[in-house]
Amino acid sequence: MVFPFRSVEDFKVELTEEHELFRKSVREFVENKVMPRWREIEESNSVPEDIKREMIAMGFTGVGIPEEYGGQGGGFLMSSILTEELSRASVALSVTVGVRDLFVVPLLRFGSEELKRRYVPPVARGEANAAHANTEPVAGSDVASIQSRARKVNGSYVLSGRKVFITGAGEADYFIVSARTEDPLPDKRWWGITCFVVEKDWPGVKIGQQFRVMGLRGEQPYEVILDEVKVPEENIVGKVNEGFKVLMDTYDHTRIGVAAQGVGIAQAAFEKALNYALQRETFGSPIIAHGIIAEKIADMYMRLQAARLLTYWAATLADKGRPEFLVAASLAKAYATEAAEWIARQAIQIHGAYGVDFETGIERYLRDAIITTIYEGTNEIQRLVITRQLVRQAFGLKI
Numbered sequence: 001m002v003f004p005f006r007s008v009e010d011f012k013v014e015l016t017e018e019h020e021l022f023r024k025s026v027r028e029f030v031e032n033k034v035m036p037r038w039r040e041i042e043e044s045n046s047v048p049e050d051i052k053r054e055m056i057a058m059g060f061t062g063v064g065i066p067e068e069y070g071g072q073g074g075g076f077l078m079s080s081i082l083t084e085e086l087s088r089a090s091v092a093l094s095v096t097v098g099v100r101d102l103f104v105v106p107l108l109r110f111g112s113e114e115l116k117r118r119y120v121p122p123v124a125r126g127e128a129n130a131a132h133a134n135t136e137p138v139a140g141s142d143v144a145s146i147q148s149r150a151r152k153v154n155g156s157y158v159l160s161g162r163k164v165f166i167t168g169a170g171e172a173d174y175f176i177v178s179a180r181t182e183d184p185l186p187d188k189r190w191w192g193i194t195c196f197v198v199e200k201d202w203p204g205v206k207i208g209q210q211f212r213v214m215g216l217r218g219e220q221p222y223e224v225i226l227d228e229v230k231v232p233e234e235n236i237v238g239k240v241n242e243g244f245k246v247l248m249d250t251y252d253h254t255r256i257g258v259a260a261q262g263v264g265i266a267q268a269a270f271e272k273a274l275n276y277a278l279q280r281e282t283f284g285s286p287i288i289a290h291g292i293i294a295e296k297i298a299d300m301y302m303r304l305q306a307a308r309l310l311t312y313w314a315a316t317l318a319d320k321g322r323p324e325f326l327v328a329a330s331l332a333k334a335y336a337t338e339a340a341e342w343i344a345r346q347a348i349q350i351h352g353a354y355g356v357d358f359e360t361g362i363e364r365y366l367r368d369a370i371i372t373t374i375y376e377g378t379n380e381i382q383r384l385v386i387t388r389q390l391v392r393q394a395f396g397l398k399i
């Protein structure tokens, strides 16, 4: 193999029959139970409780979590397929299930055995909900500039701060929360941040306003206020002052899920556009027979399949624990979410006026796709990661 691949192992997508059987079962569920109710989810701005219950009964909350911690096993590729298929019907639905990854991944990778045993199984079994509270009013991409503080008092930590845009906070029982335990060092801005598991019912945890973001209706984020919340020392995830590493490692893994959301949105928009282009007639023929529309359909399909391959590739590398997954995950996240945005936009255009009408159910794809280009590392940040990783791999240089 030649650069950038070191071996054939770096360039495989390892889909199996089991993955496809699983996809079929998720697709059957969403087509029967969710797709007919997309309007209800959008209008009520919530995912109906019976749908949530059914997703738990089908084991979706445990996909990607090892069986020894109450999950179904399956890894990142299986989780990507679940996310893709749920997002094809409703991104909110995939976020409802997917937000637990932002809690479970850091616990599984950095948490003590005690923390894993206490907090992961209830989430995997759908008995408890979890959220990830890192972003602050003045700190999103620049995680090192968070202002929440945690001071040590008699063997515990006392947390204060304000977190914004926290998905799933309204229903979460547990949060992973970042806070500064020490000031940064002059040559290490990242130093001094620590991650903690905080429970909703602990004194001082308050859920604030719900943000009215343009998409993700059914699962819009909240403000979380921490007012002198006492947290036991054993609830620290990873090492004190090294929480930045926990957070970055988490996003490296979870952004594969955002790529899968992009693939699901793109698939849905593409299918609707193709069907409409075959049915709608102008000037005596179906619009797909007009060259410009046919070309749009081909370009949409090209980007959709490239996005899917990149996503499955990144998930395969992550499942194998290969370090190359880092660049693959960023390539997949940026490409798939931009593909979704572009494909959703083309789907609207192909539908003409019906495309911008709420009732057709097309414009929501664009609203949702734009959000996927922003969270879990904006696509600008992904480009920085890609270039950094590339230069490191090719020349061994740090930029």
Ligand SMILES: Cc1cc2nc3c(=O)[nH]c(=O)nc-3n(C[C@H](O)[C@H](O)[C@H](O)COP(=O)(O)OP(=O)(O)OC[C@H]3O[C@@H](n4cnc5c(N)ncnc54)[C@H](O)[C@@H]3O)c2cc1C
Pocket (backbone or CB within 6 Å): 131, 132, 133, 134, 135, 138, 139, 140, 141, 142, 164, 165, 166, 167, 168, 213, 216, 221, 371, 374, 375, 376, 377, 378, 379, 380, 381, 384
């Ligand atoms: C719907 C939704 C749900 C969310 N859920 C969660 C959640 O559950 N938990 C959580 O902690 N956070 C959550 N977030 C927050 C999200 O992760 C942040 O919004 C995101 O990381 C970007 O941070 P920011 O909004 O502060 O933008 P900023 O970091 O202020 O960036 C502003 C702009 O500048 C660009 N930029 C910043 N730095 C650079 C750079 N070095 N080079 C080039 N361009 C740069 C960005 O790409 C962006 O375009 C959510 C956000 C949304 C919209």
